[in-house]
Amino acid sequence: MTTTAAQGFAEWYGRAPAGVWSAPGRVNLIGEHTDYNDGFVFPFAIDRRAVVALGDRDDRVIRVASSFSTETVTIHLDELSPEALSGWSAYPLGVAWALGRFGADLEHARGVDLYIASEVPIGAGLSSSAAIESAIALALDEHWGVGLDRATLAKVGQLAENRVVGAPTGIMDQAASLLAEADAGVFLDCRSLDADVIPLGFRADGLTLLVVDTxxxxxxxxxxxxxxxxxxxAGARALGADSLRDVGSADLGRAAELLDDETFRRVRHVVTENQRVLDTVRTLREHGPGAIGPFLDASHVSMRDDFEISVPELDLAVTTAQANGAIGARMTGGGFGGSAIALMVDALVPVVTREVLAAFAERGYREPGIFAVQADQGARRDS
Structure with a gap:
């Protein structure tokens, strides 16, 4: 992908780039919709990346082009604002704007040409947007000499997503893309942004994590x-808490009395999901990855029944993987589509793949994309 981005830059702009940066998509192993509730998440970066090639300019204009659009978007740095940005270019240009909110001197910064290529599937729940945002954030931070640490760059990406793109997401995706290490997950406290890199040990134990992109x-x-x-x-306010991070399992009885049924179930998912993240990390450390399956399974049930963010295709992928020997399976990402993940011994990959494809065909669903992922390094400069 590094070569693809550099070649794309040269074709669009007629010169070689000054540098190439990349950032990965992510799979959230467990901890869904807990991030914006100041809770715990446990994602890892995957070996599919977004790449940005950057070249300097002698004016104050930003131009951005990509492998996935025939459009080139041009804007003067003085005109950068959430209201001025839309479409796919809101992701990279939103990061440029957000950097100004975190100390970049946009009044004196020189313009840049950008070219983006990505191998992270769009709309699959693997955080293609955060991969682009993180690669752009790292590139512009270095090129403009801003000097922000990676936890702050994650906040830059989140601000761009919230204010410019208009998606009210938490910070998990950007943090995973920027902080991850190879063969490890990022155990993240979304309140303090304390991150602990935890070895996953999938390869050593002969396990594969399979993604089913519905x-x-x-x-x-x-x-x-x-x-x-x-x-x-609303649930947190009714319970007198700053966020659902401050609500524990012991509070659920009181919550059931105070809240309407739907709000209670939303709260119950977040409270129990936070505990499942803690249990997964503890079990991984004490017993290894082969023992975490029950937490993955329970997470899917909670998202399906309490948070109601699954869809029939996700449920079918999960139950088919479970029926064919997966250690554990769940939907991953924000829901309403996207991907499911299933952890299994290596030998079962062809079996589960075949059975999921057959199950989707039998139901008349669109053929899913099925592929294995490995835990990869976070954002980096490639050249």
Whole structure:
């Protein structure tokens, strides 16, 4: 992908780039919709990346082109604002704007030409947007000499996603893309942003994590995601908590009395999901990856029944993987489409792949994309 981005830059702009940076998509092993509730998440970066090639300019204009659009977007740095940005270019240009909110001197910065290429599937729940944002953030931070640490760059990406793109997401995706290490997960406290890199040990134990991209596309800027976040905030207020991070399992009885049924179930998912993240990390450390399956399975049930963000295609992928020997399976990402993941011994990969494809065909669903992922390094400069 590094070569693809550099070649694309040269074709669009007629010169070689000054540098190439990349950042990975992510799979969230467990901890869904807990991030914006100040809770715990446990994602890892995957070996599919977004890449940005950057070249300097002698004016104050940013131009951005990509492998996935025939459009080149041009804007003067003085005109950068959330209101001025839309479409796919809102992701990279939103990061440029957000860097100004975190100390970049945009009044005196020189313009840049950018070219983006990505191998992270769009709409699959693997955080293609955060991969682009993180690669752009790292590139511009270095090129403009801003000097932000990676935890702050994650905040830059989140601000761009929230204010410019209009998706009310938490910080997990950007943190995973920027902080991850190879063969490890990022155990992240979304309140303090303390991150602990935990070895996964999948390869050593002969395990594969299979992704089933249902190809049911979701749009987080639309109502479903925002409605879930509003329910969580309403539940926290009713319980006198700053966020659902401050609500524990012992509080669920009181919550059931105070809240309407739907809000209670939204709250119960977040509270129990936070505990499942803690249990997964503890079990991984004490017993290894082969023992975490029950937490993955329980997470899917909670998302399906309490948070109501699954879809029939996700449920079918999960139950088919479980029926064919997976250690554990769940949907991953924000929901309403996207991908499911299944952890299994290596030998079962062809079996589960075949059975999931057959199950989708039998139901008349669109053929899913099925592929294995490995835990990869976070954002980096490639050349």
């Amino acid at each position: 190809r049911v596309e979701h749009a987080h800027a639309s109502g479903g995601y925002a409605a879930r976040r509003a329910s969580c905030e």
